[in-house]
Amino acid sequence: MTDRPGSPSHPGVSTLFPPGRRLGVRHEQLREEVRGYLQDQLAQGKYTPHNDAWLSSWDEDFSRGLGARGYLGTTVPKEYGGQGADALDRYVITEELLASGAPVAAHWIADRQIAPSLLRYGTEAQRHRYLPAISRGESYWGIGLSEPDAGSDLAAVRSKAVRVDGGWELTGRKVWTSGAHHAHAFFALARTGPPEGRVRHTGLSQLIVELDQPGVEIRPIRLLTGAHHFNEVVFDRVFIPDDMVLGTVGDGWRQATSELAFERSGPERYLSTLPLLTTLVGELAAGGDSVRDVDAAMIGAITARVWTLRQMSLAVAGALAQGEVPEVAAALVKDLGTRLEGDIVDIARTVARTEPDPSAPTELPRLLAESILHTPGFTLRGGTNEILRGVVARALGMR
Numbered sequence: 001m002t003d004r005p006g007s008p009s010h011p012g013v014s015t016l017f018p019p020g021r022r023l024g025v026r027h028e029q030l031r032e033e034v035r036g037y038l039q040d041q042l043a044q045g046k047y048t049p050h051n052d053a054w055l056s057s058w059d060e061d062f063s064r065g066l067g068a069r070g071y072l073g074t075t076v077p078k079e080y081g082g083q084g085a086d087a088l089d090r091y092v093i094t095e096e097l098l099a100s101g102a103p104v105a106a107h108w109i110a111d112r113q114i115a116p117s118l119l120r121y122g123t124e125a126q127r128h129r130y131l132p133a134i135s136r137g138e139s140y141w142g143i144g145l146s147e148p149d150a151g152s153d154l155a156a157v158r159s160k161a162v163r164v165d166g167g168w169e170l171t172g173r174k175v176w177t178s179g180a181h182h183a184h185a186f187f188a189l190a191r192t193g194p195p196e197g198r199v200r201h202t203g204l205s206q207l208i209v210e211l212d213q214p215g216v217e218i219r220p221i222r223l224l225t226g227a228h229h230f231n232e233v234v235f236d237r238v239f240i241p242d243d244m245v246l247g248t249v250g251d252g253w254r255q256a257t258s259e260l261a262f263e264r265s266g267p268e269r270y271l272s273t274l275p276l277l278t279t280l281v282g283e284l285a286a287g288g289d290s291v292r293d294v295d296a297a298m299i300g301a302i303t304a305r306v307w308t309l310r311q312m313s314l315a316v317a318g319a320l321a322q323g324e325v326p327e328v329a330a331a332l333v334k335d336l337g338t339r340l341e342g343d344i345v346d347i348a349r350t351v352a353r354t355e356p357d358p359s360a361p362t363e364l365p366r367l368l369a370e371s372i373l374h375t376p377g378f379t380l381r382g383g384t385n386e387i388l389r390g391v392v393a394r395a396l397g398m399r
């Protein structure tokens with residue numbers, strides 16, 4: 001151990017989650033506006049609330065509607081078609097969308113991590129090509145990282161791009177690619193050169209792959225329920241022109257891991273099952289005095305945890321707003337938040353006086369059933385909790 005907790009250079013909690021990054025009046029006005037819009041959409045029957053809607057409720061009309069209202073591309077500068085606002089504005093919008101279980105999967109990945117990566121690493125041509133459409137809710141993206149033997153050990157990717165005239169020829173395959181069957185493109189992490197010595201993280205690059213081009217095959221990987229969410233994406237000598245390399249050739253590892261700070265830090269890492277909790281509380285409240293003390297105590301305790309996570313998640317958003325890359329704080333929030341999401345489901349199963357039923361006409365049994373089916377993925381996607389704890393342990397000087 002090189003740097004013990006409590007030592008001067010140890011990043012204590014107050015450093016990871018600095019106080020004083022608060023939402024202002026402007027943010028609360030924005031919240032009211034977004035909430036009003038969502039209530040109106042719900043009243044018009046434009047969507048049905050779902051848990052985990054950010055990953056599985058795909059509705060392109062809804063995304064375009066959000067884009068038209070200026071609720072996407074929030075932090076994208078106006079010159080690229082965005083709103084030119086800050087990460088806390090985006091936080092408020094995403095928080096309201098998640099809390100209401102709105103169908104946001106179509107634009108989620110593009111708005112969350114592709115747009116900031118294009119801003120950070122993309123060329124002017126790439127920014128102008130993609131950012132306006134992302135901000136309008138018309139350009140949908142996946143994440144091309146995982147491979148059959150490269151999940152947690154991402155540096156083991158075997159997709160390989162070889163140099164050809166004017167660009168690269170990409171061969172290999174990705175798995176667990178959420179939404180690739182609907183998406184327009186993703187960044188593929190691929191090996192473009194040999195590792196330097198034994199440092200496997202070198203020699204990797206990010207390539208922009210438009211998914212409708214020759215040589216790209218998208219095969220469904222179905223869930224046990226039969227639902228099509230995941231895919232295997234196979235590349236067979238796909239030509240990637242030089243102007244579709246993202247950032248610097250050989251710098252893909254650093255770029256991809258900085259993208260993970262955006263992927264791991266958002267409120268979707270603790271709010272995926274909030275619609276279940278609020279529906280449960282609503283039903284209990286409608287039952288009046290019949291709520292058992294033991295149930296009320298469980299609801300109270302989990303609600304307190306939701307509020308704690310919110311403060312931590314908000315601090316991460318505040319750090320992002322200041323241009324920082326708070327990857328350790330993001331890892332902590334994701335570990336704690338995804339466990340909270342699962343605990344909400346366990347409590348709902350204990351407290352609810354109903355059986356889970358995916359086709360029930362009423363909300364609670366339906367939300368309960370879909371939460372149970374989605375829970376196993378919470379602590380895996382975006383980096384497993386074991387890997388996140390390794391990130392935190394390293395920052396604490398314990399590895």
Ligand SMILES: Cc1cc2nc3c(=O)[nH]c(=O)nc-3n(C[C@H](O)[C@H](O)[C@H](O)COP(=O)(O)OP(=O)(O)OC[C@H]3O[C@@H](n4cnc5c(N)ncnc54)[C@H](O)[C@@H]3O)c2cc1C
Pocket residue numbers: 142143144145146147148149150151152153175176177178179376377378380381382383384385386387390
């Ligand atoms: C719902 C969902 C959506 C996803 N969407 C995408 C997507 O769109 N794009 C994409 O690229 N990927 C996606 N993934 C894949 C996800 O990123 C991987 O599942 C994850 O990184 C784990 O990799 P793996 O499945 O290969 O498991 P493995 O890496 O094989 O891990 C198996 C188990 O071993 C543990 N383990 C592994 N290494 C260590 C270690 N060093 N120390 C301690 N424990 C360890 C892990 O924590 C885990 O419990 C998605 C996954 C899910 C569940």
